[in-house]
Amino acid sequence: MIRLCWSPDGESILFSSRRENKKQSEIFPVKLDGTALQKVATDKKLSLVGPSISPDGRYLVVAAYGNAPEASILLIDLSNQNRTVLAHGIQAEPSILWDKH
Amino acid sequence: MNKAIVLALFISGFTGALPQTFAQSDDGFGAFGIKRLAYVTGPGGFFSSHEDLWIVDTPKSKPRRLAEGIVAVWSPDGQKIAYCAHEGWGTKHIVFGQVQLINADGSGHVQLTNIPGGACPVDWSADGKKIASTAGALILGLGVAFGAYGVRTEVSWRSRSIARAQNQAAQSGLQMVTARTRKR
Numbered sequence: 273m274i275r276l277c278w279s280p281d282g283e284s285i286l287f288s289s290r291r292e293n294k295k296q297s298e299i300f301p302v303k304l305d306g307t308a309l310q311k312v313a314t315d316k317k318l319s320l321v322g323p324s325i326s327p328d329g330r331y332l333v334v335a336a337y338g339n340a341p342e343a344s345i346l347l348i349d350l351s352n353q354n355r356t357v358l359a360h361g362i363q364a365e366p367s368i369l370w371d372k373h
Numbered sequence: 374m375n376k377a378i379v380l381a382l383f384i385s386g387f388t389g390a391l392p393q394t395f396a397q398s399d400d401g402f403g404a405f406g407i408k409r410l411a412y413v414t415g416p417g418g419f420f421s422s423h424e425d426l427w428i429v430d431t432p433k434s435k436p437r438r439l440a441e442g443i444v445a446v447w448s449p450d451g452q453k454i455a456y457c458a459h460e461g462w463g464t465k466h467i468v469f470g471q472v473q474l475i476n477a478d479g480s481g482h483v484q485l486t487n488i489p490g491g492a493c494p495v496d497w498s499a500d501g502k503k504i505a506s507t508a509g510a511l512i513l514g515l516g517v518a519f520g521a522y523g524v525r526t527e528v529s530w531r532s533r534s535i536a537r538a539q540n541q542a543a544q545s546g547l548q549m550v551t552a553r554t555r556k557r
Contacts, residue, residue, distance in 0.1 A: 326406050333407070345412060347405055358402065359429055359436070362412040367454070369409035369447035 280329045284309060288321040288334075299323045299334060313348050320346070322365025327372050333358070335365045402431065409451040409477070412436075413443050426456055428477060439479055443470070446494045449501045452477055455485075455494035472506050 276287045284301040291298070299313040299320050313320050318336040321343075325332050332350055335343040345358040345366045359366070402410055411428045424443050427436040442458035454477060457470035472486040472494050486492040486506065495505045 328406070331405050331407075342414070345410070347407075356405075358407075358410060359412055361414050363424060364413040364443055367409075367411040367445040367447055368407055369449075369451050371403070371406050371408040 277324050280325060280327050286312065286323040286325060286332075288319075288323065290319075295319075297321050297337075299332065312350060324366070324368040324370075326370050333366060333368050335362060409447050411439070411445045411447065411454060413445065426454070428454075437479070439477075440473065440475055440482065442473060444493045446496060446504075448497050449499060453481075453501075455497065455504050455506075457491075457493035458484075459491075472504065474504075 276285050278285060279301060284303050286299055286301050288297040289300055290296065291300075296315060296317065297319040298311050298315075300311045301309040303309065313323075313332055313334060315336065318338055320334040320336055322335045323332055324334075330349065330351055332348045334346050334348065336346045337343045342361050342363055344360045345362060347356045347358050348354070349356075402408075409428070410430075411426060413424055413426055424441065426439045426442045426445050428439050429436040439454065440456065440458065442456040444457040446455045448454070454475055456473050456475070458473045459470040470491045470493055471484055471488065472492050473482065473484050475482040485504070492506050495507060497504055
């Protein structure tokens with residue numbers, strides 16, 4: 273299951289893709305006219321898929337796959353790229369409900 | 374090499390363990406503005422006998438198994454989850470998933486669709502009164518493969534089963550919305 277998400281401003285869509293001959297998937301935004309923007313999350317060893325971004329645009333939650341079929345849920349603070357593990361052992365993208373209040 | 378190190382390396386290689394530089398959250402998901410978190414897991418990946426839907430309330434709390442299924446989508450108020458449940462995982466008689474609805478506490482399960490080819494939830498409307506879902510993806514493929522007869526059959530099946538799904542959803546106070554994926 274490939275999950276996309278809207279950017280908080282509704283101007284772009286975030287998705288995961290493998291580009292530039294890399295083995296790992298990274299998270300890219302694309303504008304609605306198809307213009308690609310600068311990638312927002314990458315890792316040297318882990319594939320990042322299933323993005324979900326917080327309403328304020330600060331946090332990005334992804335599933336991070338290593339060598340095993342199971343993944344971990346990572347929260348990335350886009351202001352400083354700090355990462356926090358929210359859960360281990362998933363097999364699909366996490367389902368996040370952001371608090372919009 | 375020390376047996377403990379060998380074991381650790383084996384486990385790390387087997388599980389694809391994450392680099393230890395990642396912090397483990399201790400503050401609860403609310404610190405990040407996350408209201409609800411669910412995920413899917415199972416003992417053996419896509420060929421396992423089942424896949425389970427779990428809810429985890431805080432990083433340190435024990436995950437709660439909610440149901441057997443995949444593709445969980447939270448209702449806007451965080452009180453319900455729409456998800457997709459297959460039958461016959463790991464057998465030759467797999468039945469493609471149908472949209473299910475369950476309360477976050479595990480009560481009130483109801484199957485919303487019974488569409489040939491399966492259906493999976495995609496998203497809720499902002500007011501929590503509608504669920505958008507896929508419908509009959511496999512049948513669409515068969516329709517193309519078997520030509521006009523298959524297409525007509527598929528359209529007939531889809532129309533009747535989507536109507537049934539809409540009636541079922543209405544009994545749960547919801548409106549089922551389906552989108553056509555091709556021109557007729």
